[in-house]
Amino acid sequence: MKDVLPEALLLALQQRFGERCNTTLAMREQHGRDESPFDVAPPDAVVFAESADEVAFVVGLASQHHVPVIPYGAGSSLEGHLLAVQGGISLDVSRMRQILAVHAEDLTVCVQAGVTRGQLNAELRHAGLFFPIDPGADASLGGMAATRASGTNAVRYGTMRENVLGLNVVTARGEQIRTGTRARKSSAGYDMTRLFVGSEGTLGVITELTLRIYPLPEAVSAAVCFFPDIDAAVQTAIQIIQMGVPIARCELLDVHAIRAVNAHDKLGLRELPMLLMEFHGSAAGVAEQAQTVQEIARELGGEDFEWAVTPEARTRLWAARHHAYLSGLQTKPGCRSVTTDICVPISRLAEIINASVAEVEQAGLAYFIVGHVGDGNFHMAYLIDPLIPAERELAERLSRQMVALALRLEGTCSGEHGIGLHKQGFLIDEAGAGAVALMRSVKQALDPHNIMNPGKIFAA
Numbered sequence: 001m002k003d004v005l006p007e008a009l010l011l012a013l014q015q016r017f018g019e020r021c022n023t024t025l026a027m028r029e030q031h032g033r034d035e036s037p038f039d040v041a042p043p044d045a046v047v048f049a050e051s052a053d054e055v056a057f058v059v060g061l062a063s064q065h066h067v068p069v070i071p072y073g074a075g076s077s078l079e080g081h082l083l084a085v086q087g088g089i090s091l092d093v094s095r096m097r098q099i100l101a102v103h104a105e106d107l108t109v110c111v112q113a114g115v116t117r118g119q120l121n122a123e124l125r126h127a128g129l130f131f132p133i134d135p136g137a138d139a140s141l142g143g144m145a146a147t148r149a150s151g152t153n154a155v156r157y158g159t160m161r162e163n164v165l166g167l168n169v170v171t172a173r174g175e176q177i178r179t180g181t182r183a184r185k186s187s188a189g190y191d192m193t194r195l196f197v198g199s200e201g202t203l204g205v206i207t208e209l210t211l212r213i214y215p216l217p218e219a220v221s222a223a224v225c226f227f228p229d230i231d232a233a234v235q236t237a238i239q240i241i242q243m244g245v246p247i248a249r250c251e252l253l254d255v256h257a258i259r260a261v262n263a264h265d266k267l268g269l270r271e272l273p274m275l276l277m278e279f280h281g282s283a284a285g286v287a288e289q290a291q292t293v294q295e296i297a298r299e300l301g302g303e304d305f306e307w308a309v310t311p312e313a314r315t316r317l318w319a320a321r322h323h324a325y326l327s328g329l330q331t332k333p334g335c336r337s338v339t340t341d342i343c344v345p346i347s348r349l350a351e352i353i354n355a356s357v358a359e360v361e362q363a364g365l366a367y368f369i370v371g372h373v374g375d376g377n378f379h380m381a382y383l384i385d386p387l388i389p390a391e392r393e394l395a396e397r398l399s400r401q402m403v404a405l406a407l408r409l410e411g412t413c414s415g416e417h418g419i420g421l422h423k424q425g426f427l428i429d430e431a432g433a434g435a436v437a438l439m440r441s442v443k444q445a446l447d448p449h450n451i452m453n454p455g456k457i458f459a460a
Helices: 006-020 025-030 050-064 117-127 142-148 192-196 230-242 257-263 283-299 313-322 325-332 346-363 389-408 422-429 433-447
Strands: 045-048 067-071 089-092 097-102 108-112 164-171 176-179 205-210 219-226 249-253 276-279 303-308 337-338 368-373 377-384
Touching: 006 045, 006 050, 025 089, 050 089, 050 164, 050 176, 050 205, 067 142, 067 205, 097 117, 097 176, 108 117, 108 368, 117 142, 142 205, 164 192, 176 192, 176 205, 219 283, 219 313, 230 249, 230 283, 230 346, 249 257, 249 422, 257 313, 257 325, 257 368, 276 283, 276 313, 283 303, 303 313, 313 325, 325 337, 325 368, 325 377, 337 389, 346 368, 346 377, 346 389, 377 389, 422 433
Parallel strands: 045 089, 067 089
Antiparallel strands: 097 108, 108 205, 164 176, 164 205, 219 276, 219 303, 249 276, 249 368, 337 377, 368 377
């Protein structure tokens, strides 16, 4: 390891954390990669914190020495959020996995930042409750708040923005603060909770969260429906939303994604564009929603409407959907993915998907599409050979064209992955130089030494 960390800082960390302060190359490299296509030198040290006080200790020391701190949860980010672009300390909170309090009567829960979505739902299930935000990966809840994640249930339950009531945060000075309360609303001062939700670790380290939770629905039913082309599938999703059907999930998989999940999960699905839908509510309400959706789909050429009513059948379908990203990567061995996540008003969704498919087909680059089309969000995954720079350049050009169109359609460059390293230029295009300058001024005020995940959201 190159001697980058000040000796006094490293010694203090080793004395406090012992083996939980790790400088081996293997551990540093593990914490220096995520699911993005970027290759960056690893951090200089990895520290495993087990409490908010330990997080505050690390950040306080780093502040004294002006050393970067990069929060690390599950390592599943797609835009380079956890990469140590300026070296420093990877602060791993994955061992902070305590569910601190479940307030079933208020439908709230308090958890440490390292608790994962799957862990929380396994605990809540016994009380007939669940946390709906489902980005696919079993991400840490602290990381999900930091990136303002959403996922398959967002069309019904919203995103992390709507479901985080309060946070405990360690600021860039090493101070512990509390934002928000367990109350459902507040008019007390600035909305600091919303400031930290989506800040991507650039303003502080989230250590605890207070979240909204929901009763498990009385009835749940999932269905798949196949379409002659991707346009028909998208038009169906648009009409479902425009008619006000309270569908819980509405996911699109194109033919390439279907082939990938068939190979990976041995499903035997028809190799046609598909909508995977889920309905929540009372038994009568679910039946009514399903009947309406079937009629819409049938008018647009949808066929083979297949139901999955048992928990086992639903789990199998949704597991395949969640595996779609990794399944897609396996279709081109050794590849990396340049993955987009644009979101547009629902009425413009078909336009941008059709245009983006035409462009990538003409370019001849391998790809697949999955999307949370119920809220106008989809992912185009361009599969590139990392040893062929021309493929990376082509994927980035196609991505730029897609984002430019999304902005013209009054959408966003990132519906759920965040800005990270990858979309800094797009943020300026979307928000404007004045708004980005204001964001920078907030960063400067809260993190004057620029130690909190530097180089993310906007260049240092």
